[in-house]
Amino acid sequence: MRLSRFFLPILRETPKEAEIVSHRLMLRAGLVRQMSAGMYAWLPLGHIVLRKIEQIVREEQARAGAVELLMPTLQSADLWRESGRYDGYGKEMLRIQDRHERDMLYGPTNEEMITDIVRRDIKSYKDLPFTLYHIQWKFRDEIRPRFGVMRGREFLMKDAYSFDLSEEAARISYQKQFVAYLRTFGRMGLKAVPMKADPGPIGGDLSHEFIILADTGESEVFCHRDLVDMDIPGEDTDFDGDLSDIVAGRTSLYAATDEMHEPERFEAEVPEDKRLTARGIEVGHIFYFGTKYSEPMKAAVQGPEGSEVLLHGGSYGVGVSRLMGAIIEASHDDDGIIWPDAVAPFHVGLINLKSGDDATDAACDDVYAKLTNAGLDVLYDDRDERAGGKFATMDVIGLPWQLVIGPRGLKNGTVELKRRATGEKEELTIDTALNKLIG
Amino acid sequence: MRLSRFFLPILRETPKEAEIVSHRLMLRAGLVRQMSAGMYAWLPLGHIVLRKIEQIVREEQARAGAVELLMPTLQSADLWRESGRYDGYGKEMLRIQDRHERDMLYGPTNEEMITDIVRRDIKSYKDLPFTLYHIQWKFRDEIRPRFGVMRGREFLMKDAYSFDLSEEAARISYQKQFVAYLRTFGRMGLKAVPMKADPGPIGGDLSHEFIILADTGESEVFCHRDLVDMDIPGEDTDFDGDLSDIVAGRTSLYAATDEMHEPERFEAEVPEDKRLTARGIEVGHIFYFGTKYSEPMKAAVQGPEGSEVLLHGGSYGVGVSRLMGAIIEASHDDDGIIWPDAVAPFHVGLINLKSGDDATDAACDDVYAKLTNAGLDVLYDDRDERAGGKFATMDVIGLPWQLVIGPRGLKNGTVELKRRATGEKEELTIDTALNKLIG
Numbered sequence: 001m002r003l004s005r006f007f008l009p010i011l012r013e014t015p016k017e018a019e020i021v022s023h024r025l026m027l028r029a030g031l032v033r034q035m036s037a038g039m040y041a042w043l044p045l046g047h048i049v050l051r052k053i054e055q056i057v058r059e060e061q062a063r064a065g066a067v068e069l070l071m072p073t074l075q076s077a078d079l080w081r082e083s084g085r086y087d088g089y090g091k092e093m094l095r096i097q098d099r100h101e102r103d104m105l106y107g108p109t110n111e112e113m114i115t116d117i118v119r120r121d122i123k124s125y126k127d128l129p130f131t132l133y134h135i136q137w138k139f140r141d142e143i144r145p146r147f148g149v150m151r152g153r154e155f156l157m158k159d160a161y162s163f164d165l166s167e168e169a170a171r172i173s174y175q176k177q178f179v180a181y182l183r184t185f186g187r188m189g190l191k192a193v194p195m196k197a198d199p200g201p202i203g204g205d206l207s208h209e210f211i212i213l214a215d216t217g218e219s220e221v222f223c224h225r226d227l228v229d230m231d232i233p234g235e236d237t238d239f240d241g242d243l244s245d246i247v248a249g250r251t252s253l254y255a256a257t258d259e260m261h262e263p264e265r266f267e268a269e270v271p272e273d274k275r276l277t278a279r280g281i282e283v284g285h286i287f288y289f290g291t292k293y294s295e296p297m298k299a300a301v302q303g304p305e306g307s308e309v310l311l312h313g314g315s316y317g318v319g320v321s322r323l324m325g326a327i328i329e330a331s332h333d334d335d336g337i338i339w340p341d342a343v344a345p346f347h348v349g350l351i352n353l354k355s356g357d358d359a360t361d362a363a364c365d366d367v368y369a370k371l372t373n374a375g376l377d378v379l380y381d382d383r384d385e386r387a388g389g390k391f392a393t394m395d396v397i398g399l400p401w402q403l404v405i406g407p408r409g410l411k412n413g414t415v416e417l418k419r420r421a422t423g424e425k426e427e428l429t430i431d432t433a434l435n436k437l438i439g
Numbered sequence: 440m441r442l443s444r445f446f447l448p449i450l451r452e453t454p455k456e457a458e459i460v461s462h463r464l465m466l467r468a469g470l471v472r473q474m475s476a477g478m479y480a481w482l483p484l485g486h487i488v489l490r491k492i493e494q495i496v497r498e499e500q501a502r503a504g505a506v507e508l509l510m511p512t513l514q515s516a517d518l519w520r521e522s523g524r525y526d527g528y529g530k531e532m533l534r535i536q537d538r539h540e541r542d543m544l545y546g547p548t549n550e551e552m553i554t555d556i557v558r559r560d561i562k563s564y565k566d567l568p569f570t571l572y573h574i575q576w577k578f579r580d581e582i583r584p585r586f587g588v589m590r591g592r593e594f595l596m597k598d599a600y601s602f603d604l605s606e607e608a609a610r611i612s613y614q615k616q617f618v619a620y621l622r623t624f625g626r627m628g629l630k631a632v633p634m635k636a637d638p639g640p641i642g643g644d645l646s647h648e649f650i651i652l653a654d655t656g657e658s659e660v661f662c663h664r665d666l667v668d669m670d671i672p673g674e675d676t677d678f679d680g681d682l683s684d685i686v687a688g689r690t691s692l693y694a695a696t697d698e699m700h701e702p703e704r705f706e707a708e709v710p711e712d713k714r715l716t717a718r719g720i721e722v723g724h725i726f727y728f729g730t731k732y733s734e735p736m737k738a739a740v741q742g743p744e745g746s747e748v749l750l751h752g753g754s755y756g757v758g759v760s761r762l763m764g765a766i767i768e769a770s771h772d773d774d775g776i777i778w779p780d781a782v783a784p785f786h787v788g789l790i791n792l793k794s795g796d797d798a799t800d801a802a803c804d805d806v807y808a809k810l811t812n813a814g815l816d817v818l819y820d821d822r823d824e825r826a827g828g829k830f831a832t833m834d835v836i837g838l839p840w841q842l843v844i845g846p847r848g849l850k851n852g853t854v855e856l857k858r859r860a861t862g863e864k865e866e867l868t869i870d871t872a873l874n875k876l877i878g
Contacts (some may be wrong), residue, residue, distance in 0.1 A: 007506050007569055008562030033556055035511055036543070041556055042509040044571075050509070067446050070481040070489070072474055072593045073512060073576055074545075091538045096545075098592075099530045099580045103476070106513075106535075117472055117480055121448030130446055132483075137512055137576070141538045154511045230719075 001346070003101050003381045007044050010393050020216045022328035023148030024084065029397045031324070038145025038153030045397060046324065048345040050156065053323050054135055056187050056342065057158045064180035064239050066131040066160050072115050073137050077103035079112040082297050089201065092140045106139035111293050111315055118311070119299035125165050125309065127299065131173055133160030135320060147216075149325045150281070156321040164432040165303065167290060170312040173286050175243040177316040179233055181210050181284050182246075184318065186232030189340030190330060192283060193227045195255040199287050209257055210284035214329040217279030222254035222266050222391040225274045257282075281326045288314040300322070330379045337398030338421050346379040348437055353406030355384045365407050367415075367430060374438040395420070403433060440785070442820045446483050449832050455873045456461030459655045461767035462587030464776050471761070477584025484836060485763065487784035489595065493574055494624050494764050495781065496597045503598050503619035503678050505570040510552050512576050516542035518551040522735050528640065531579045545578035550732050550754055553600040556751070558738035563602050564603030564748065567740065570612055573782045574759060584654070588764045589720070595760040601753045604742065606729060609751040613645065613727050614682040616755040618672050620649050620723050621685075623757065625671030628779030629769060631722060632666045634694040638726050648696055649723035653768040656718030661705050662694035664713045697720075726755040776837030777860050785818040787876055788838040790830070792845030794823045803844050806854075806869060813877040836858070842872060 011028045018024040028033045032044030042050055058068065074096065080086035094106040107113065114132060122128070135158045145153050162173035178194065185192035190212050197209035211221050213228065233246050254269045256262070257280070266275065294300065294311040303309035319326075331338045339345070348371060352364040364380065371378045379399060381390050387406075394402050404416040409427070417433045418425045428436070450467045457463040465471045470485030481489055497507065513535065519525035533545040546552065553571060561567070574597045584592050601612035617633065624631035629651050636648035652667065672685050693708045695701070696719070705714065733739065733750040742748035758765075770777045778784070787810060791803040796808050803819065810817045818838060820829050826845075833841050843855040848866070856872045857864045867875070 005504060005506070007508070007571060027784070030560075035552060035555070036513070036515045038543075039511045039513060041511060041552070043556075044506045044508050047507055047509045065444060067483045068486055069446070069483050070486045072478045074475070074478060074479060074578070074593055076475045093447065093537065094537065096533065098533065099582065102475075113474060113480070116474070117482075120472065121469075130444070132446060134486075139513070143538065154513055366578070367562050 001379050002039045004383050005378060008393075008397070009043070010396065012127070013234075018148060020147050020150070020329070021332060022150065022216075022325040023092055025328050025332060025396070026148055026325065029337055032149060033211055038142055038151070039324075040149055040152060040154075045345050049324055049339070049343055050321065052343045053188065053327075054156075054158075055318055057135065057184055057318055057320060060180045060184040060187070060298060061133050061158070061160060063183070063237075064131070064176040066133045066180075068134060069132055070134045070136060071107070071110055071117075073107055073139070074104050074352075075107045075110075077105055079116055080105065081273055083112045083115075083293055085112070085201070092142065094139045094141045100334060107136075108138055109315070109317070110134070111158055111161065111313070112153070112297070115297045115299050115311075115313070118163055119294075119297060123301055125301050125303050128311075129162065129164040129169055129173055131160050131162040131176070133158060133316070147325065149151045150322045151218075152321065155319065158318040158320055160316040165301070165309055167312055168315055170242075170288055170290070171206075174314050175247050176239050176288065177286050177314070178208065178247050179237060179239070179243050180287065181316075181318070182232050182250075183237070185212070185283060187342050188323065190283070190327060191228050193221075193223055193255055193280075194250050195223060195257050195280075196251075196260045197257050197285060198259040199277045199289070205290075206288040208286050209282045210327050211280035212330060213258070213278045214281050214284055215279055216328070216329055217281045218279060219282070220258045221256070221278055221280040222258075222261050223276050224253035224270050225276045227253050227255055228276065251344045258268060270409070271313070281322075281329065282319070283323055283326050283327055284316075286314065286316040332398070336396030339398045339400060341400050344400050345397070346377040346399050347395070348376055348378045348401045348403055349394040350378050350380040351387075351394060351402060351404045352380070352382050353387050353390075353404060355382055359410055360405060360407050363410055363430065367403065367405065367434065370434055371437060376437060401437060403437070440816075440818050442818060443822050445818070447832075447836070448482070449835060457587060459586050459589070459768070460771060461589065461655075461764040461771075464767055464771055464835070465764065468776055469589060477581055477590070479591060479593075484637075484784050488778070488782055489760065490761055491782045491784070492627065492766075493597075495728055496574065496623055496757055496759060499619045499623040499626070500572050500597070500599060502622070502676075503570070503615045505572045505616075506573055507573060507620075509573045509575060510546070510549055510556075512546055512578070513543050514546045514549075514552055516544055518555055521545065522551045522554075522732055522736055524551070524640070525797055531581065533578045533580045546575075547577055547579045548754070548756070549573070549575075550600065550752070551736065554732045554736045554738050554750075554752070556606070557602055558733075558736060561602070562740055564621055564740050564742050567750075568601065568603045568608055568612055570599050570601040570615070572755070574596060583591070587762065588760045590657075591760065594758065597757040597759055599755040603751045603753070604748055606751055609729070609753055610645075610726055611682075613725065613753050614686050615678050616725055616753070617647065617686050618676060618678070618682050620725065620755075620757070621689075622673050622676070624649060624651070624722060626781050627762065627766060629722070629766060630667050632660075632662055632694055632719075633689050634660055634662060634696050634719075635690075635699045636696050636724065636813055637698040638728070644729075645727040647690075647725050650696070650719035650723045651722055651765045651769060652717045653720050653765070654718055655768055656720045658721070659697045660695070660717055660718060660719040661697075661700050663692035663709050664715045665699050666692050666694055667715065720761075720768065721758070722762055722765050723757045725753065725755040766782060771837070774831075775835030778837045778839060780839050783839050784836070785816040785838050787815055787817045787840045787842055788833040788836070789817050789819040790826075790833060790841060790843045791819070791821050792826050792829075792843060794821055796846055799844060799846050802849055802869065806842065806844065806873065809873055810876060815876060840876060842876070
């Protein structure tokens with residue numbers, strides 16, 4: 001992508017309204033713009049990152065056997081009256097009336113709707129188990145939206161729903177999502193710790209939050225230090241096999257959010273030098289809630305013995321748009337964002353130090369074509385701007401590599417390659433630089 | 440994908456509520472389920488098709504130089520008050536109040552919001568021209584939603600917005616989208632005819648609808664017969680070059696929707712044997728509206744001479760979710776859907792005629808692995824069901840190829856390959872069938 005043809009409004013000033021670093025950097029780097037309180041437009045650069053995060057979520061859901069569908073953003077209030085949650089949900093639910101004065105709402109979550117879909121078409125135990133998910137915009141009318149996309153009102157969530165014949169089977173579905181989450185966050189370069197959590201309004205008796213440790217986190221968390229640096233399960237993990245060892249490897253060590261924290265147990269179970277008290281950002285939350293929705297909504301199948309069996313359910317959320325903020329909280333420096341390779345909007349930023357100079361333009365065009373043809377995503381700053389501004393832009397947007405080409409270096413046949421994360425710079429011939437990037 | 444692990448609820452009965460063939464088939468083939476009036480959940484098979492349609496739209500927008508972003512579904516009413524459209528829009532606009540009693544709305548289109556984004560950050564003529572687009576859910580509160588996804592309330596639209604310094608430049612941006620649309624619909628196997636159209640509430644003096652001819656179309660259209668079978672512009676079309684000949688090749692022949700139809704001109708300009716009067720489905724609509732939004736919203740840049748210049752705009756819509764219905768209207772038979780290859784949810788349906796029979800299972804597993812490894816999307820019906828049901832399911836969901844493997848054929852070393860569109864069947868060796876599919 002040539003920057004002259006892209007839409008990348010960089011802010012040189014630090015926006016006053018932004019309280020935390022990820023919010024500041026998302027505004028400065030031209031990733032988002034606020035359109036109303038807690039509602040953001042994702043500008044082109046932010047949109048690319050959002051799609052990369054989404055794609056990792058999708059790949060790991062597929063690996064765990066979950067199947068994607070897509071439910072509408074608006075829902076009928078009648079479904080929520082059926083489950084009994086409509087009156088109690090409070091003001092965070094955005095309630096709407098259509099032109100015929102029918103009560104509707106902007107979905108904050110989809111347990112009711114997916115249960116309705118499943119009960120209409122699934123009649124036999126032979127069709128079980130399955131897990132369905134979608135990645136769709138949700139709305140929660142937060143009284144004080146803040147921290148940018150971290151606590152927005154309109155936000156993108158992946159929510160999966162499992163359907164099983166028994167509690168025992170449902171716990172296996174729960175484990176699959178648990179392990180999928182370890183891989184999902186790990187692939188994004190995040191250290192996410194599963195912690196025992198309060199099920200809240202979703203209900204049920206088994207729930208874990210996946211927490212990124214960060215000073216700006218909204219809640220206090222307590223865990224065994226060893227949980228922070230555990231390896232993620234491999235690509236070859238057999239999701240049809242027994243996952244209980246992987247899950248137990250995490251859940252056997254103490255980890256709890258503040259609502260679930262038991263100080264005495266923490267001190268008894270965790271040696272003093274392993275006790276970690278920190279602030280955390282929730283990026284995922286999973287629940288087993290049994291028949292909480294299937295019972296009032298009569299979602300049942302014919303069981304193997306012929307009698308009706310209520311479906312046992314769980315739900316599994318990932319904050320897709322929030323993850324962008326969490327990744328930036330975890331990976332930045334004073335100059336800007338440092339994207340982990342897996343979610344970087346482009347692999348390489350190519351800087352032309354003298355746009356309009358024939359030799360420099362020709363060298364840049366050639367390198368741009370070679371990198372692009374090799375399948376790399378390149379953002380090519382071909383604008384007629386000063387070098388200082390180009391360097392600052394590249395630093396703030398945080399692409400993993402910067403390749404700098406100017407007339408002085410070209411005279412000696414060299415270009416400069418910079419790794420954004422370390423700041424390390426190398427003078428290389430063009431071919432060596434290309435080989436290093438293309439690998 | 441193994442069908443035993445997918446979620447594909449097929450309806451054997453034709454649903455009574457569906458008036459047109461695409462709606463009936465989308466319900467029967469398990470593509471969608473209605474959740475409320477005019478609001479649909481996209482089941483896994485329908486979701487895959489939706490993504491394929493979206494991807495073609497995206498690729499052709501990129502080819503034409505448009506840059507993708509993503510705006511929120513909800514908008515502040517204040518923006519619409521600024522443009523002057525809030526009061527006049529009528530009951531199709533879904534109006535919402537949040538918990539602080541601020542007026543909001545579910546976006547039916549995004550001229551105001553994109554103008555707001557652009558005016559904040561774009562200050563100089565040097566940043567022009569550009570075209571931004573997003574693919575996002577919209578809501579129009581139709582009084583009588585019908586025809587399934589063809590006239591739904593919550594629907595997926597691609598809407599692009601161009602920004603230029605003058606009317607002349609804006610007309611070039613208009614031409615780029617015009618040509619992109621010819622390619623977009625053509626790639627989906629549709630014959631879309633651009634027709635002079637009424638700009639309606641978007642405003643402006645230049646507008647074309649892209650119309651698919653179909654008996655179930657909502658409006659009557661009139662055009663020169665030669666427009667229907669024109670070749671689409673090639674992949675190598677230079678969008679930075681002069682596109683006026685391609686556009687003129689279409690616009691010089693008579694084509695108009697009923698609001699814009701002039702019977703006397705039609706008869707004068709089109710020889711009798713070339714006059715085509717038909718019903719049509721609108722799948723795209725493009726507008727040039729000049730300074731209609733930039734003027735009230737004060738979206739201006741510093742021009743080359745230093746004075747302020749109002750931006751000249753156009754907007755360009757594609758009905759992404761509606762296209763699924765339009766494609767089915769154009770491509771089906773009595774047994775079900777016939778997907779054009781480019782949007783088919785899977786390339787091949789693999790039918791195991793005797794699941795549980797070791798030799799048949801082994802042959803199917805092997806073929807499934809080979810096709811998948813070759814990069815083909817395969818839906819493998821591995822269920823323990825009767826052959827008749829499997830055939831009917833494959834016909835109704837309309838994958839381009841069906842590969843049928845059973846114990847009788849395997850004894851002779853053969854399988855059956857069926858082309859869905861023609862019904863043509865061939866007995867082939869497994870290797871020949873694989874070669875034919877993998878190519």
